[in-house]
Amino acid sequence: MLIDWFTVGAQVVNFLVLVYLLKRFLYHPILRAMDRREQAIDTRLADAEKTRAAAERTAAEYQQQKRQLEEQSDRRLAQAEADAERRRKELIEQAKTEAEGLRQRWSETVGRERARFLGELKKRVGVETLRISRKSTVALTGEDLQPRLAAVLLGKLRGLAIQEKERCAQAAIAASPAVRTPFPLGGALEKEISAGLQEICGSDVPVAYSTDPEMALGIETTIGELKLAWGIDSYFSELEKSVSEQLEQSIRSSSTIARETHAGD
Amino acid sequence: MEISPDATIFWQWGIIKLNATIATSWLNMLLLSCGAALITARLTTGGQLSRWQNLLEVLVDGILRELEAIGLEPPRDFLPFLGSLFIFILFSNLLAVVPGYRPPTGSLSTAAALAGCVFIAVPYWGIKRQGLSGYLKLYLQPSVIMLPFNIVGELSRTLALAVRLFGNIMSGSMIGAILLIVAPLFFPVIMNLLGLIIGVIQAYIFAVLAAVYTAAAIKVEQQQAEKQPQKGAFHG
Numbered sequence: 001m002l003i004d005w006f007t008v009g010a011q012v013v014n015f016l017v018l019v020y021l022l023k024r025f026l027y028h029p030i031l032r033a034m035d036r037r038e039q040a041i042d043t044r045l046a047d048a049e050k051t052r053a054a055a056e057r058t059a060a061e062y063q064q065q066k067r068q069l070e071e072q073s074d075r076r077l078a079q080a081e082a083d084a085e086r087r088r089k090e091l092i093e094q095a096k097t098e099a100e101g102l103r104q105r106w107s108e109t110v111g112r113e114r115a116r117f118l119g120e121l122k123k124r125v126g127v128e129t130l131r132i133s134r135k136s137t138v139a140l141t142g143e144d145l146q147p148r149l150a151a152v153l154l155g156k157l158r159g160l161a162i163q164e165k166e167r168c169a170q171a172a173i174a175a176s177p178a179v180r181t182p183f184p185l186g187g188a189l190e191k192e193i194s195a196g197l198q199e200i201c202g203s204d205v206p207v208a209y210s211t212d213p214e215m216a217l218g219i220e221t222t223i224g225e226l227k228l229a230w231g232i233d234s235y236f237s238e239l240e241k242s243v244s245e246q247l248e249q250s251i252r253s254s255s256t257i258a259r260e261t262h263a264g265d
Numbered sequence: 266m267e268i269s270p271d272a273t274i275f276w277q278w279g280i281i282k283l284n285a286t287i288a289t290s291w292l293n294m295l296l297l298s299c300g301a302a303l304i305t306a307r308l309t310t311g312g313q314l315s316r317w318q319n320l321l322e323v324l325v326d327g328i329l330r331e332l333e334a335i336g337l338e339p340p341r342d343f344l345p346f347l348g349s350l351f352i353f354i355l356f357s358n359l360l361a362v363v364p365g366y367r368p369p370t371g372s373l374s375t376a377a378a379l380a381g382c383v384f385i386a387v388p389y390w391g392i393k394r395q396g397l398s399g400y401l402k403l404y405l406q407p408s409v410i411m412l413p414f415n416i417v418g419e420l421s422r423t424l425a426l427a428v429r430l431f432g433n434i435m436s437g438s439m440i441g442a443i444l445l446i447v448a449p450l451f452f453p454v455i456m457n458l459l460g461l462i463i464g465v466i467q468a469y470i471f472a473v474l475a476a477v478y479t480a481a482a483i484k485v486e487q488q489q490a491e492k493q494p495q496k497g498a499f500h501g
Contacts, residue, residue, distance in 0.1 A: 002268065002269055002271075002373040002374075002431075003373050003374050003377055004269075004271045004282075004284070004286075004374045005374075006280050006281065006282060007271050007282075007284060007286050007287060007372065007374035007375070007378075008374045008375075008377050008378045008381065009378075010287050010378075011286065011287070011290060011369070011372075011374060011375045011378035011379070012378045012381060012382060014287070014290045014291065014294060014378075015349070015350075015353065015378060015379060015382055016382075017294065018293075018294045018297065018298075018349055018353055019345050019346055019349040021294065021297070021298040021301075022297065022298070022301060022345065022348070022349050022352065023345040023349075025298055025301040025302040025305055026297075026301035026305060026321065026325070027325060027344055027345055027348065029305035029308055030305060030308070030318075030321050030322055030325045031325065031341065031344075033305075033308040033309070033310055033318070033322070034322060034325075034326065036310040037310045037311075040310055040311075
């Protein structure tokens, strides 16, 4: 007999006991451990999801901050560029003003130099002309220049109109006549000129003589506010006018070149 | 040489006896229980698993997945019974390679006991899930005429379970023993390897068939409940 019924019953009991034992020692602990692990994994996943969400939020915040910083940076850059442009214009304006001031000062300096130069020129030309005239007159005519000047003055005095002579007489009441020359006239010539003036202004009118080495060649007579002068001053004036024009033209051309050079920079 | 280990009796008192089948079953139970207790005493729930814990988790999880695939919901309700069937038969069959060990599954008594457990467990779950009348109606499907055939089918499949397991394992052991006499070199080793494969397959077949029977007992009513509204809708 292949089946032993006692063994069958015993094996049923054995199997049921085994089911209990395995349930107690195998399935329950293993399933519990798996459940806990799954729970832990779920928790970790949830944590990871939270962390990821937080990281995404942080990343979004960073992105926003970065955008804001970039916008701020752009604004500040634009502001800085505008400031720099304004500053550049101010500096250019300031430089222009300074250049204009320098140019003006330079012009003034040049003007002063020109005036000084012209004065010097006038004096030198006068002195030299006087010296040459004297020499040439003496050399060519054998006469001194002073008597000729005195003669010309006397001739002009005598040639005055009646009204002018009366005005001179009127003026001589308030102030006595004065004669100014670049060199001393000498006693004879002074007497001659005094006689000529006294003919017009009155015999008792004193005549004062003075010498001015700075004066150009000529002779000047003043009676109060009236003045009668003769000499080469008029020629000097024309010379001065001509030299001044030449200088002006030279300054203008220099100034134009300087302005063009500055504009080119 | 005895065909069944039942015949090897170590101790007897009246009808109570201790034969090789019972003894090896106890040995199996002892090894399985102690091994499980030892391994599960140091379970970890972290990421680092011990090798043995990993093995047991794979085993338990595999059984659960198989039960779920067969249609047993929730699979944890059926795990202790069906899982123990598989583990007990598998362990017995694998130990058959140990010289001198005679697997208890090679005994028709053991196979009959296990098949009898299935024979009782299937209606138990069927009645538990569908009620007594619901379960008994299964025998009248698809018509009343099929009642005797269903009853015979129930009995014959139980018998087939028992005889299939017994025949395969017993034959494996017998062939091994006979070959040991005829050709003591190489052939027994090959046959033992073949016996291992057969043992694993038989354990799987036994457990899966038990699961399928159980699933059939608890699912027919569900299928009928699903069909009922469709019929109503058709007639309406």
